[in-house]
Amino acid sequence: MKKWMQFLLLVASVSSAGALLASGGGEEGDSRQLPPVANAKWKAECSSCHMLYHPGLLPEKSWQKLMAGLDRHFGENAALDAPTRDEISRFLTANSADKLDNRRSRRIVQSIPAxxxxxxxxETAYFTAKHDEISATTFKRKSVGSASNCAACHQGAERGDFSENKVRIPR
Structure with a gap:
């Protein structure tokens, strides 16, 4: 009976270790992906023109600067009424890279000069380092468009999933 219990304990240990490795290593592995976030106005307004960028990709000061200049948003007038702008600003800053306890967000913040x-x-050193093997011509492909089109290669980008094993660079 004692050998049978030892065998069951060994099987349970191996199964648990396998599950932990498959999940990316437990808590530290789980913190690599950005956490799910939601705000209806953010989704409606921001995704109406471009992919929905997770707030954990930039620090609070970047989101504040971006939201303060919506009338000149990358060459477009994306101005919003004050209540909508304020709600989206609060959401972005509350979920910004420097507010999340997330490995990827921490590394993004660390890559940005104070x-x-x-x-x-x-424009961050983090992005540049992660994409150093991608040529400028790849970003210019019609199927990609630019380095800002994360969803072209990262199928889960809008959910904050940038897993390297899920990258598919279109031809």
Whole structure:
């Protein structure tokens, strides 16, 4: 009977270790992906023109700068009424990279100089390091468009899933 119990304990241990490794290593592995976030106005307003960028991709100061300049939003007038702008601003800053306890967000913040407030994730050292093997011509492909089109290669980008094993670079 004792050998049978030892065998069951061994099987349970191996199964648990396998599940932990498959999940990416438990708590630390889970913190690699950005947590799910939701705000109806953010989704409606921001995704009406471009992919929905997770707030955990930029720090609070970047979101504040971006929201303060919506009348000149990357060459477009994306101005919103004050209540909508304020709600989206609060949502973005509350879920910004420097507010999340998330490995990816922490690394993004660490890659940004203290006096900088980039408006594009593609302007951060984090992004540059993660995409150093991607040529400029790849970003210019019609199927990709630009470095800002995360969803072209990262199928789960709008959900905050940038898993390298799920990357599919279109031809």
């Amino acid at each position: 006096d900088a407030a980039p408006l594009r994730i593609s």
